[in-house]
Amino acid sequence: MSWSTAPDLRAQVMRLWERGELLxxxxxxxxxRFPLRLSLKTPTADDITRRFDAVRAWVAAISAxxxxxxxxQETRHRVQGNQRLPASAWVDSxxxxxxxxxxxxxxxxxxxxxAETAARQPLLLPWLQKRPLRALELAAEWSxxxxxxxxxxxxxxxxxxxxxxxxxxxxxxxxxxxxxVLAELLDLALPEAAIDPTRTGAQQFAAxxxxxxxxxxxxxxxxxxxxxxxxxxxxxxxxxxADSFARLQLDVARVFITExxxxxxxxxxxxxxxxxxxxxxxxxxxxxxxxxQHCPIHYWGDIDTNGFAILAQLxxxxxxxxxxxxxxxxxLAHEPxxxxxxxxxTADVSRLTTEERSLYEDLREHRIxxxxxxxxxxxxxxxxxxxxKIIRPMDDFQPLDG
Numbered sequence: 026m027s028w029s030t031a032p033d034l035r036a037q038v039m040r041l042w043e044r045g046e047l048l049x050x051x052x053x054x055x056x057x058r059f060p061l062r063l064s065l066k067t068p069t070a071d072d073i074t075r076r077f078d079a080v081r082a083w084v085a086a087i088s089a090x091x092x093x094x095x096x097x098q099e100t101r102h103r104v105q106g107n108q109r110l111p112a113s114a115w116v117d118s119x120x121x122x123x124x125x126x127x128x129x130x131x132x133x134x135x136x137x138x139x140a141e142t143a144a145r146q147p148l149l150l151p152w153l154q155k156r157p158l159r160a161l162e163l164a165a166e167w168s169x170x171x172x173x174x175x176x177x178x179x180x181x182x183x184x185x186x187x188x189x190x191x192x193x194x195x196x197x198x199x200x201x202x203x204x205x206v207l208a209e210l211l212d213l214a215l216p217e218a219a220i221d222p223t224r225t226g227a228q229q230f231a232a233x234x235x236x237x238x239x240x241x242x243x244x245x246x247x248x249x250x251x252x253x254x255x256x257x258x259x260x261x262x263x264x265x266x267a268d269s270f271a272r273l274q275l276d277v278a279r280v281f282i283t284e285x286x287x288x289x290x291x292x293x294x295x296x297x298x299x300x301x302x303x304x305x306x307x308x309x310x311x312x313x314x315x316x317x318q319h320c321p322i323h324y325w326g327d328i329d330t331n332g333f334a335i336l337a338q339l340x341x342x343x344x345x346x347x348x349x350x351x352x353x354x355x356x357l358a359h360e361p362x363x364x365x366x367x368x369x370x371t372a373d374v375s376r377l378t379t380e381e382r383s384l385y386e387d388l389r390e391h392r393i394x395x396x397x398x399x400x401x402x403x404x405x406x407x408x409x410x411x412x413x414k415i416i417r418p419m420d421d422f423q424p425l426d427g
Contacts, residue, residue, distance in 0.1 A: 029066045031090040048157035063114040092125040148214045174214050181219035182235025204230040240266035241310035244302040248295040267310035283325040285402045312342040325349040329398035330370040333385040340376040362403035365396045
């Protein structure tokens with residue numbers, strides 16, 4: 026039986042609620058959708074002939090549906106005579122629709138949010154119209170969100186940390202936990218001059234609206250006691266913010282970068298050299314150090330598709346970077362230590378040497394073994410010591426201009 030039932034009719038109204046349409050009803054300046062005609066599937070003449078008792082039961086049930094007004098049509102059936110059947114079903118008002126789906130309280134709460142927003146931040150009313158159900162989820166925090174918006178309107182691009190927003194009941198963790206919705210609200214409420222459009226996403230929320238952000242730290246170890254970076258500490262392990270690292274004035278002849286902390290800590294002494302604990306795919310902080318353009322850089326990453334992609338990305342910042350122990354000989358010599366790459370890259374990668382590209386293609390196409398990965402930590406220390414003895418002499422290095 027395909028005739029509409031009371032639950033079928035109610036489901037049509039519930040879908041309007043789930044799309045936010047019932048909440049938008051009184052925000053929309055256009056015509057109201059009420060009275061709302063519902064889709065009603067009714068018995069046919071053949072149904073009346075063959076299933077007359079079922080049709081009578083259906084009429085009784087649909088007639089008892091609350092909050093629905095039925096329009097009737099009388100027909101003369103050749104067997105059963107005159108019959109009066111529902112022809113259409115209507116919900117006459119928004120209030121009837123809300124009562125039927127049990128959402129009167131939620132709608133009242135939303136109207137309260139709209140009234141507060143209209144009084145305090147009318148520029149945000151379009152957001153409420155666009156995302157009414159999300160607004161209901163945020164009802165308990167909405168007043169505090171408006172407080173943050175108002176504070177930034179009064180203090181555009183404040184230049185301090187989020188911790189310095191001085192509002193009753195509002196703390197750093199609240200703002201950080203609501204960065205997504207706050208970004209949407211602030212983009213509507215703040216002037217263009219108060220927003221940096223180049224900064225996007227939750228991780229760049231602070232920079233987008235003029236707050237200071239937690240500085241990116243670069244961790245390094247001095248590999249030569251003669252460098253005297255820190256008095257009293259011959260080979261210190263230091264973490265510096267990117268600006269401080271960029272201003273270093275070291276008599277460094279060589280820089281090593283490794284992605285593995287164990288390798289970083291165990292890296293042997295090398296004359297006039299430092300080792301940096303790498304940052305995966307993030308090289309923006311390192312790129313501020315212009316002095317790195319004037320000394321050899323050796324990158325030691327995993328031998329897998331992502332390792333070569335990270336190497337290529339680093340070369341986008343420092344074109345003269347050379348790979349260390351990321352070659353076919355090192356891979357084949359350590360077969361017992363081979364592992365599996367969980368999420369291999371499938372795209373082409375530029376900025377690789379001929380030898381690196383050949384190995385990358387073999388890894389990407391699974392020619393040696395599917396999902397092959399050799400983590401740098403599994404390469405023997407003897408291989409590292411031998412590689413350090415044969416790296417290109419300083420006399421062969423041609424620094425880049427600038």
